[in-house]
Amino acid sequence: MQTVRRIAFLVVGVFLILAAIVQARKFSEHGMQAVAAKPAKTAAESSAAAVRAEGWVVAYPGAEVTVGTDVAGTVVHLLVQEKDKVRKGQLVAELRADDTRAALEEARAQLAQSEADVRLYEIEVSRAQQLFDAKVGTKQALDRATRDRDSAEARSETARATVRRLEAVLDKTRIYAPIGGVVLSRLVQPGESVKEGASIVSLANLDRTRVEAEVDEFDAGRVEIGNDVTIKAEGYDGQQWLGRVEEIPDSVVSRRIKPQDPTKPIDTRVLLVKVAFGEPTPLKLGQRVQIALQLANSASTRLR
Numbered sequence: 001m002q003t004v005r006r007i008a009f010l011v012v013g014v015f016l017i018l019a020a021i022v023q024a025r026k027f028s029e030h031g032m033q034a035v036a037a038k039p040a041k042t043a044a045e046s047s048a049a050a051v052r053a054e055g056w057v058v059a060y061p062g063a064e065v066t067v068g069t070d071v072a073g074t075v076v077h078l079l080v081q082e083k084d085k086v087r088k089g090q091l092v093a094e095l096r097a098d099d100t101r102a103a104l105e106e107a108r109a110q111l112a113q114s115e116a117d118v119r120l121y122e123i124e125v126s127r128a129q130q131l132f133d134a135k136v137g138t139k140q141a142l143d144r145a146t147r148d149r150d151s152a153e154a155r156s157e158t159a160r161a162t163v164r165r166l167e168a169v170l171d172k173t174r175i176y177a178p179i180g181g182v183v184l185s186r187l188v189q190p191g192e193s194v195k196e197g198a199s200i201v202s203l204a205n206l207d208r209t210r211v212e213a214e215v216d217e218f219d220a221g222r223v224e225i226g227n228d229v230t231i232k233a234e235g236y237d238g239q240q241w242l243g244r245v246e247e248i249p250d251s252v253v254s255r256r257i258k259p260q261d262p263t264k265p266i267d268t269r270v271l272l273v274k275v276a277f278g279e280p281t282p283l284k285l286g287q288r289v290q291i292a293l294q295l296a297n298s299a300s301t302r303l304r
Contacts, residue, residue: 050230050292051222054257055213055275057287063208064285065179066187069095070172072196080183080201088180093188093200095173104166111159118156121149181205184285204285210277211243213291214270217252222295224248229275230292233283241281245293247274257288 058064073095080092128145131137184202188194211231215223229243252269275291283289 050294051215051219052290052292053213053215053219053270053273055211055273055289055291056257057209057283057285057289058212059204059206059285060208060210063179063181064184064202064204066199066202067092067175067178068197068199069093069175069194070196071095071169072194072198073097073173074193075188075190075200078186078188078190078200080186082183082185084183086177086180086183086203088177090177091174092177092183093175095175095194097170097173100166100170100173104163104170107159107162107166111156111163114152114156114159117152118149121145121152125149175200177203179203179205206285209283209285210246211275211289211291213273213275213289213293214255214257215273215293217269217271220252220271223271223273223293228294230294231275231277231281231283231289232291233287233289236282241283242278243275243291244278245273246276249273 075093076096077094078092079094080086086092124145125142128137128142132139132142181203182205184204186201187199194200211229223245225245225248227245229245231241231243232239249272252271255268255270273293
């Protein structure tokens, strides 16, 4: 009886050992498959990798200007309001110019008088020359008439230069828009006295904006012209817009935007990558944005 029990125990033990071996082989094969599949997943993930950065909406060079004055004075007319659309060459402000206008009128009167003197002395020179040729007049009289004419011409040139100078000063009291665009802000008010070089209004062409993004210097070598970009902004939940890298500078600079992620260092050097919008957006000039720069462009997101 004991012999039968021993044989039964041995058979059960053998079955248990065989079951353990089979289970171990299945587990080993499953682990190998997982390890083999991991590199493929990593490759797929790397193909969709993105460089993430923060930036802001800026105007293209020359599309945003601050209009100032070249002369000091008092603002008597400010002809635009914020958000007004202006065209290039449109009058936007005037400074008081009463004294300049009076001086200009005086200079023009002096110019007219000097030109009249020139005409008179030219007649006298002609008469003195005729008398001298007829042996009636003297060389001294001819020389005196010539001197008087030359002096009158010099006074005329001086008066003409004064007129041109005062006309230029008067023109500077009338301030024109150097570009077409929208008035972003009025920096002075009518009645306010301003110094030479003071800013009057700021203008921008809002049809010519793009994103300037601070890409970490460690990612600088991964960015290329033409990379597709996804753009998002706070306040526009669920919305995103497409763009494309159009300009990469040749130098890195200090970070201007404090990272929202507190784990990121604030003293990192960054590359100011310029991103062109690929579609219209409601984003405002100067608005903060977040971008995801795709390192491997896909046909579904490539801008045509």
